[in-house]
Amino acid sequence: MQLLNSSQYAIRILSYIANNREKSLYNAKELAEILSIPYKFLTKIMTDLVKAEFIISIRGRDGGYKLSKPASDVTVIEILDIFNEFVNYEQCVLGIGKCDGEHKCAMHDRWIEPKNLIQKMFEETTLENLEGRDFKLC
Amino acid sequence: MQLLNSSQYAIRILSYIANNREKSLYNAKELAEILSIPYKFLTKIMTDLVKAEFIISIRGRDGGYKLSKPASDVTVIEILDIFNEFVNYEQCVLGIGKCDGEHKCAMHDRWIEPKNLIQKMFEETTLENLEGRDFKLC
DNA sequence: ATCAAATACTACTAAAAGGTAGAATTAAAA
DNA sequence: TTTTAATTCTACCTTTTAGTAGTATTTGAT
Numbered sequence: 452m453q454l455l456n457s458s459q460y461a462i463r464i465l466s467y468i469a470n471n472r473e474k475s476l477y478n479a480k481e482l483a484e485i486l487s488i489p490y491k492f493l494t495k496i497m498t499d500l501v502k503a504e505f506i507i508s509i510r511g512r513d514g515g516y517k518l519s520k521p522a523s524d525v526t527v528i529e530i531l532d533i534f535n536e537f538v539n540y541e542q543c544v545l546g547i548g549k550c551d552g553e554h555k556c557a558m559h560d561r562w563i564e565p566k567n568l569i570q571k572m573f574e575e576t577t578l579e580n581l582e583g584r585d586f587k588l589c
Numbered sequence: 590m591q592l593l594n595s596s597q598y599a600i601r602i603l604s605y606i607a608n609n610r611e612k613s614l615y616n617a618k619e620l621a622e623i624l625s626i627p628y629k630f631l632t633k634i635m636t637d638l639v640k641a642e643f644i645i646s647i648r649g650r651d652g653g654y655k656l657s658k659p660a661s662d663v664t665v666i667e668i669l670d671i672f673n674e675f676v677n678y679e680q681c682v683l684g685i686g687k688c689d690g691e692h693k694c695a696m697h698d699r700w701i702e703p704k705n706l707i708q709k710m711f712e713e714t715t716l717e718n719l720e721g722r723d724f725k726l727c
Numbered sequence: 728a729t730c731a732a733a734t735a736c737t738a739c740t741a742a743a744a745g746g747t748a749g750a751a752t753t754a755a756a757a
Numbered sequence: 758t759t760t761t762a763a764t765t766c767t768a769c770c771t772t773t774t775a776g777t778a779g780t781a782t783t784t785g786a787t
Binding site for chain 1: 590591592600658665674675694696699702703704707710714718719
C-alpha cells in the first residue's frame with residue numbers, strides 16, 4: 452500500500468520545481484542533493500518526465516530542467532500515470548479483476564469509499580496545491 | 590497502490606475458509622483450484638499462516654487446514670502484518686519519513702483522510718465481515 | 728509393512744523495482 | 758578550438774516479490 456519510489460520522487464521533484472520560481476532552470480545535481488534522491492536514479496526519472504512532456508530539458512553547459520506547463524495544470528494522477536500507477540480504477544483491492552455490482556471481491560464494499568477518496572485526491576491535487584511544504588527528508 | 594499478491598491471496602484464503610463451514614478441513618489442492626491461486630505458491634502462504642498461528646494444519650493423509658480462531662477474531666490488518674504491509678502507520682504517502690505537524694511532505698494534509706479511512710477499514714474488518722462474497726476470479 | 732495423500736522444507740528461477748556506471752552527446756564559455 | 762558542465766543513452770547490478778520444482782516428512786488406510 453505505497454506508491455512506487457519513482458512516483459514519489461517524481462512528485463517531489465515536480466513539486467519542488469513548481470514552488471521555487473527564483474531560478475529558471477534546475478540541474479540534476481542540485482535536485483538530487485536538495486531532495487535526497489540518488490543522482491543517477493534522478494536523471495533517469497527526469498528523462499521519463501521529459502518524454503512524458505511534463506519537463507523541458509536544456510542540454511549542454513548551463514542546461515537544466517524546467518516545467519513545461521503551469522503548475523496548476525499538472526495533477527498528481529497524471530504523474531502517477533507516467534509510471535503506470537493507479538491507472539486501473541476498476542481494479543479491486545484484492546486484485547481479482549473488475550469488481551462490479553454482480554461480482555464483488557471479499558473487500559469490495561469496504562474499499563469503495565477510501566478508494567474514491569484517494570482517486571479524487573490524486574485527480575484534484577495539482578502541483579500548485581502542493582505549495583509551502585518541506586521537500587527534504589524529515 | 591496495491592496490496593502484495595501474498596496479502597491478497599491470504600485474505601482470500603482465510604475469507605473462504607471462514608465462510609464455508611461445511612467442511613472441517615480444506616486441503617491445498619482444492620483451495621488452489623477454487624481460489625485460482627498457484628498451488629505451490631499457496632502452500633508457501635499456508636505455511637506462513639500456520640507459523641503466524643492463524644491456521645492450524647493437519648499433516649498426513651486426510652490432512653488439511655482450518656482456522657485456529659473464530660472468524661470474528663481475525664482482522665484484515667493482522668493478516669497484512671504477516672507480510673509486513675501497512676505496519677508503518679506513520680509513513681507518509683511520499684515515503685519521506687514521519688510526517689507530523691512540523692515536517693509535512695508535499696501531500697501530507699490531503700493524505701490524512703483517506704489514510705485514516707483505509708487504516709480503519711483494515712482494523713475493523715474481520716473475516717466474519719467478509720461473508721457472502723465471490724472468491725473466484727471475476 | 729506398505730501405499731497414498733497430505734503438509735513442510737530447501738532451493739531454485741523469473742519478473743519487477745530500485746539503483747549504479749560509464750560513455751556519448753550537447754552547447755556555453757574560455 | 759578546447760574545456761567544461763550539463764543531459765541522454767546503454768548496459769549492467771541488486772533487492773524484492775512472485776512463482777516453481779523436487780524432496781522429505783507425516784499419518785491414515787489397506
